[in-house]
Amino acid sequence: MDIETFLGTRAGVTRALTLRGAGFSRTSLEKALAAGRIVRIRRGIYSMPREAGVLGLALQHNALLTCLSAAPIYQLWTIHDAGRVHLSPGHKRTPSGTLTHGRCPHPTHPWLPVAGLADVLIHSLRCLPTVESLVMLQCAAQRGDISLDFLRRKLPGNRNARARAVLDMVIPRADSILEVLADYHFGRAGLHVRRHVELPGVGEVDFLIEECLVVETDGDTHLEPRQVKKDRKRNNATLIGGRLGLRFGYDDVVYHPERMVSQVLAVLEQSRQGAFGAR
Template structure:
């Protein structure tokens, strides 16, 4: 495994001992630093160049990175990169463009200048738009790193009502960010939704809406020729089995959710009117 891949699998940064266990000697590490492939953050800690800015700045100013800025360190799902550095309270002076958060109340990252996962998620729930914090929490909870109940207990009282409300949309399992977002939008539209339903002759589908409409959310892998052929077969089997099917890609779910929901509602309305009945 290339040294960059090792770092990427560690959230963008790793200790020397981790790199050595992966087969990269001190000489190889030094050559990668000299070539600009990786960056030495401090003695014994290395990073990918695109992560070095935030982590390096935190180290220089003895700050702890949190919220969406800490997502790469924990390999959490995100919708977009942070446009500013988010740090926990306790850093004496803020830097231009820095977003300050509340106190760090839980054990911090063992070797990076990053707040603990619990604080990162709590700060995200208070700071970010609903969907951006939701995908971070979903990723952490379904991996088993933290539980929804734990986070809910950490967010008591009326002042935390908005943050707790986000937790209501966390599901036991989501195979992608697209599923998390689509589920949120369907529930907000008042639709009855079942996830990961096994249909005879089709297999498992992402969503079964109002028990008559199958909705699939397609990531980049669904554009591969083999997957396109498989999806076509599944679509045909869905219709043969007596249900309709709609498919939505990344652009639909992330950038045009209103249009996606409108199309789902339109098909359901036509179905209620008997538009798809035999003639």
């Protein structure tokens, strides 16, 4: 494994001690630095060039990365990359073009200029659109990194009502960001949804909607030949078992959720009208 790949498994940044423990010698680090493949952002801390930019900005202004800008450090799910840098300032003013967040009362990252996970999530709940903060929160909560009850206690009063509402949208389990988003959009449409339902002859499906329509959300792995064959068999088994089925990919769920929901509603309406009955 080369040093870039190793850093990629650690959100693009790690300590020299960790690199040496993984077998990278001091000489190999110096060569990678000289070639511009990695950057030393402070003594004993190395990162990929892209991460070095935002971390260096935080160090320069005595600030902490937070909200969406800190999500990669904690390996949280995100929908989009942070366009503007989100900072919690120290004694200096944050630079123009950045998004300024409030103070960070909870413990910060132990060795990076990054807010602690609690403040990162609280800032995201107050700052980002619902779906953006929801996927970050879902990822952290289901990994057991943070308690929803803890966050709820930290978000009192009317001004935090919207943030607390997002906490209520977290589901017990989501195998991908697509499941989180699809569940959110189906819920907004008022659909009766059951998640991770085991169906005879089919196996576990992502969603069973109104007890008659199976919906699967497909990530990149579903494009692999072996998975395509498996999905084809599952589709056939779904129909043989007396249920309809729809599949949606990343583009559908993330960029065209209204179209996804409208197609689900259209199939349900046709089913109610007997369009799929035997003739």
